[in-house]
Amino acid sequence: MTETSPERQYGREDVDYTTWYSEWARRLAKQHTADEIRSLLGQAGADVARAAASHGRAIAATTSMTSQSQRRAQTRNVVAATGEYRIALRGALEIHELFPEHAKAITGGAA
16 A cells, blocks of 8 residues: 555445544645645654654653653553554555545645
8 A cells, every 4th residue: 555545434325524524624625735744744654653663762761550640641642643644644645545625735836
């Protein structure tokens, strides 16, 4: 699976634009072009990797059940947030591909 053609997770007729995609993904699709989303997706991937490494370091620094607990919790929350953002971006990119009428189009150019 590549970032430009994500694997589809559906195939049922009862799944459509309004039932499948989160409000966040729909909003991102309306606010950004597909190229902008691809750029944001690349950055989000790096952010997830960085957050996961930070969380791993927090876990490694643990010496007991209570030591570093706040640090572990905070880094885990960052991993979750960056991961959810990446999922929303992937959904927004799918919206651009499958439902272009609900997505921001490229404006400008020669007329």
